[in-house]
Amino acid sequence: MENTSGFIQQCLASKMFTEDEFVSTTTRFFGDEIELNKIIQETKKTLVDYGLDLAKIIDQVTGDAYYVLTNNKQDTLATLASKYTQTELLYFKSLVEGIMTSDDNKFYLTYHEALDKSGEIEVATFRSKEAQTALDSFFKDKWLESVSGKICLGNRSLAELHKFLKDNYNEETTECYVCSGILTRGWMCHYCGKGIHSFCYNQLSTNQNKECLECSKDFDQNSQENDSVVGPGE
Secondary structure: OOHHHHHHHHHHHEEEEEEHHHHHHHHHHHHOOOOOHHHHHHHHHHHHHHHHHEEEOOOOOOOOOEEEEOOOOHHHHHHHHOOOOOHHHHHHHHHHHHHHHHHHHHHOHHHHHHHHHHHHHOOOOOOHHHHHHHHHHHHHHEEEEEEEEEHHHEEHHHHHHHHHHHHHOOOOOOOOOOOOEEEEEEOOOOOOEEEEEHHHHHOOOOOOOEEEEOOOOOHHHHOOOOOEEEEOOO
C-alpha cells in the first residue's frame, strides 16, 4: 500500500493511539476506502522486520481500545532508555516491582509509597524531588496512571512490557479468563481461582450482585478479608 512508510513513521512518533486517533491517522494516510484490518495487517508485516508490532489493548475498566507500538525484543525496558536517564529507568523498574508484588492483588502504590521507592535507587542526587519529576514524566508518557490517587501500570505498560511482566512476575500475573489479557483491575474468585477484568465482567454479567461467572460464588463472600477486588477498584 502507498503511504505505508509515512504511516509507520507516525506510529513510531506517536507510540500509542486511542481508537479514534488511530482511525483518524489511518484515514489521513490511506483515505477512508481501505479496510482498517487490512491496514493493520500490512503494517504488522512491515514492522516485524524491525522487531516491532502494532498491538491492540482494551482498557480493563472502560473497554476503550488503544493501539500501541510494541518492541518484541527480549529487553523491552531498553526501549525506555532513549527517553529517560539510567537513574530514572532504575526508578521505573522499582515502581513496576512494587506495583506487581503488592499484597492482596492491589497492583498499585500510593503516591507516598512511590516517592519512597526513590530511596531504593541509592543515588545521592535522586531524592523525592527528582522522583516526583520522574513520576510526572511516566504519567505524561502513559506508562503509569493514577486512579483515585493510587498509582497503577498504564495501558501502555501492559502492552509494551507484556513479555517483561510475564517473564519477571509470572507468579504474580493472572490472566483474565475471558480475554487472556493481564489482570491488574477486576475480580478474583477465591473459590475457583478465575480472574476477570471489570469490563469483561460487566459485558457478560446480567446479575446486579457481584458473583463469579464461572462458579457463581458471591465475590463479596469469597473470603473473610473480602479481597476479591483486583487493583484499586473502579
